[in-house]
Amino acid sequence: MIFEGSSLSAKLLEEGIAELVFDAQGSVNKFDRQTVSELDQATQALKAHGGVKGVIVRSAKPAFIVGADITEFTGLFSLSESEILEWVGKTSQVFDRFEDLPFPTIAAVNGYALGGGCEMALACDFRVADDSARIGLPEVKLGLMPGFGGTVRLPRLIGSDNALEWMTTGVERKGDKALAEGAVDAVVAGDNLVAAATQILKDAIDGKFDWQARRAQKTSPLKLNANEAMMSFSTARAMVAAKAGKHYPAPMAMVDVVSKAAGLEREGALQLENQGFVQLAKTDAAKAQIGIFLADQLVKGKGKKQAKAATKDVKQAAVLGAGIMGGGIAYQAAVKGMPVVMKDIAQPALDLGLGEASKILAKGMQRGKVDAKKMAMTLNNITPSLEYSSIKQSDLIIEAVVENPKVKGIVLKETEETVADDAIICSNTSTISINSLAESLDKPERFCGMHFFNPVHRMPLVEIIRGEKTSEDTINAVVAATLRMGKTPIVVNDCPGFLVNRVLFPYFAGFSKLVLDGADFAAVDKVMEKIFGWPMGPAYLLDVVGMDTADHASGVMADGIPERMQKIDNDPVTVLYGSERLGQKNGKGFYNFGTDKRGRPTKDAAPEAYELLKPHVADTKEFDKEEIIARLMIPMANEAIRCLEEGIVASAAEADMALLYGLGFPPFRGGIFRYIETMGLDNFVKLADKYAHLGPIYQLTDGVREMAASGKSYFEQA
Incomplete structure (x- = not known):
């Protein structure tokens, strides 16, 4: 045995071929701090051994390596920028040292090789995948970019255009697609994976494959002239801007890093990657998206456990x-x-x-x-x-x-x-x-x-x-x-509206009050869609739900929670319902729905809706976007807090996922509790108090005041 750790080991096989086997104590292999440390120790032991001519990297589990240990990120990312930079710099250097071993290396990829797992494969000179392989760099889904050399090695291996598509979308590749794009060298049946990897490695040792040239390609500047670089990166920026939008900074940050690093060798390019990673790690979007990942894991784990206990x-x-x-x-x-x-x-x-x-x-x-x-x-x-x-x-x-x-x-x-x-x-x-x-x-x-x-x-x-x-x-x-x-x-436990509708109707009530105070419903929708990030603003959502359904449900909520959800006099929803403007189901609500000459659906703010509401609303006035957001989101947040305090939902994480999956809560905000905590509980209390005069749905519970005063987190209770 050359090296033996708790997550991986290295031993010498036949003819100078060593194998580095990832086999963590849990169900999957992932890069936590312990595994990274062991990889470095194993690399040094392989280098010092003297009898090693090449290394096969493989997994003893059904998946290669699923990525970094996300559970460590929350603590890591609460550190200062300089501390995070030191961590990611040292970690990426571990991959560099492996890449620099004085003999050829090959990754035998089975199942998932994602994030850090993909970066481990990229640090090898060759890659062979089996037909179960799924390879990719999905860090963008966490609001991050690859941090262990992915933005450096992949563009130099498959070209910047392909690499940026991999990284900015986070979409994984099956083996055959990865082969077509040049990310792997061969795809074989699962039972032939190690044999195929061994043969390729032997051929490299024997000089039939120029492994040093392959390695040099990954450590050198990108082979792009000035015109090619300008075209490539300007096209990538335009595509990312169109798809990702301003709320998700990670995709554009990746384009910037790959662009700036194009003319640099590995060391300089990695420094840019490290800096970009740190900047993204401190964004609210990364905090929210990592929170979603962890909450989703909690919800899935809980569901699997309950399903396993089912007797019928x-x-x-x-x-x-x-x-x-x-x-x-x-x-x-x-x-x-x-x-x-x-x-x-x-x-x-x-x-x-x-x-x-x-x-x-x-x-x-x-x-x-x-x-x-x-x-x-x-x-x-x-x-x-x-x-x-x-x-x-x-x-x-x-x-x-x-x-x-x-x-x-x-x-x-x-x-x-x-x-x-x-x-x-x-x-x-x-x-x-x-x-x-x-x-x-x-x-x-x-x-x-x-x-x-x-x-x-x-x-x-x-x-x-x-x-x-x-x-x-x-x-x-x-x-x-x-x-x-x-x-x-x-x-969830029983109550009027359960969880999702119970928190939705105070949001609708906040909208109705805002319209009655003179806000233009189309302007409110624009703010809540473009600025806050909802897929639909409240007026549009009400049209989709149906004015008849919304009016009926608000009556149920009023009966069930009369102290906060009494029906509003001259509620715009009731006014439109009374005039048979039901929304999408009959083509007319706050908006008029139709089709254009090409048969594509159209949606236009309805003059008839403005006319019907005119006798009931204050003179039209422009509201600041922050006030619009506050007046709609405080009631939703307050009701979500009450649901947690009353035990309607078991945890803040489950509440966040319910709103994400049931209402389309903006993922870059992470869910209603993550939104409150990103704002800061102290700041939320101050903001809610500013609007407390608007009625009970704006008034805080004693519980949230105590949480804010004691500096507690809703996620520590999960």
Whole structure:
């Protein structure tokens, strides 16, 4: 044995060939501080050995190396810029020392080689991948750039254009694509990976491959003349500006670093990379995106644990109530291979539900993501029916009828009388109390909420609502079924609006008050989309939700939380609803919807909406963008805080992911709690107090004041 550590080891094999094997104690290999240190020690031991003629780098696990240990980043990035620079500089030099070994090296890549794992492969002279390999530099998804030499080696290996596409999008490559672009030298079957790597290494040792020339290419300036460089980097900047926008600084920072380093050798280029990495590490965007990654890991881990504990296996599902929502749920189950009965009382509704599934599949075929076989399989998994008897064999029944408690109660009662004693019954209600609906059932322990978001096939979140009498077995089984349907489950406790809608309606109320005070709804939308980063401003979102739905839901919220969510006099939503301006569903709301001459959808601020609102609103005036953001976001933040304090949601991380996946909360802000903490709890308290006179939705809890005063974090409690 040449070297043995807890994460990797090196030993000499035949004919002077050594192997460096990554085999961490956990389920995957990743670069934490310990592993980086061991890599450096192993490199020095290989260099000093004397009998080594070449090195194969491989993994003993199903994946090569999944990247850096993100859990260390939060602590690292709280250090000063000079301390982070020292860390990343020293770490990248470990990869340099490996690259400089006095004999050829080859990476045998299986499974994921991402981030630092990809950079390890790039530090080798050759790379061979198996057919399971997925190679890439996804640091941009964390608001960062590669920090261990990726921005230096990859452009010199595959050209700056290809390298910048890899890095600015973060999209990983399969082996054959990486081979076509020149990032790997061969792709082989998995059982031939080590043998193929060994043969290439032997050929390099024997002088059949010029490994020193390959290495020199990675340590020299880019081979671009002045015109080529100008064209390449100006095109890259234009593409990044169009795709990433101003809220995500990492992609443009990468273009700048690669551009400035183009004429430099490895040492100078790496210094620029190190500096760029540090600058990004201190941005709010990186803090937010790393927070999302960690929160997502928490949510996924929790979901897997609950699913593993499930004692009931869902083999067949049923959806009660077809239409667009029911059809969407049925499609989602069917496309993931779960047979589903779609039951309704009217044939036209069944036709609409099947039509919704067919429409989603047809769009998938147009984009090349769905073939005829998948379309047939999905539609064959859906059984439409007008009879209750058709759901007798279903293990999971999802009620998705009209949002009316009496109707839902009747349907749930009839369902319980029809299905097996151990079948699980869920309601897709978006606002009605699960505890009140459970009163219709003899066995409320097998009942919970299962709230999908529209459009079902695109929205990742399913809120699973635990009632007072819901059993843990029921929750676990529904979590497992949700995961099988390809969705992200987040379990919350029952309350009016549950989590997502409960925090959304104070946001809508803040918007309505702002319009009544004279704000132009189109101007508000522009600020919330372009400045804050929502995919839709509040007026546009209300048009998509539907004025009838929003008005009804606000009534439910007013009944459930009267102390804060009483209906607003002359609410613009109610005014438009009263004039049958329902939004997108009938083409007219705050905006008029239509199509242009080419058939593309159009959206124009509606003169009719301004006219209808005119008698109820103050004279139009321009509001500062910061005031617009504050008046909408403080109510949402306050209600999210109340949900956490009341135990409706278990952690700030889960609340953040629920809003990200259920509402499209801007990822570069990290979620509602990350947004509050980035602002600083002290600053949030001051800002909320400034608007406290506007009513209860702006007024803080004692809990948040105590958190701010004691310097605590909502994420320390997770």
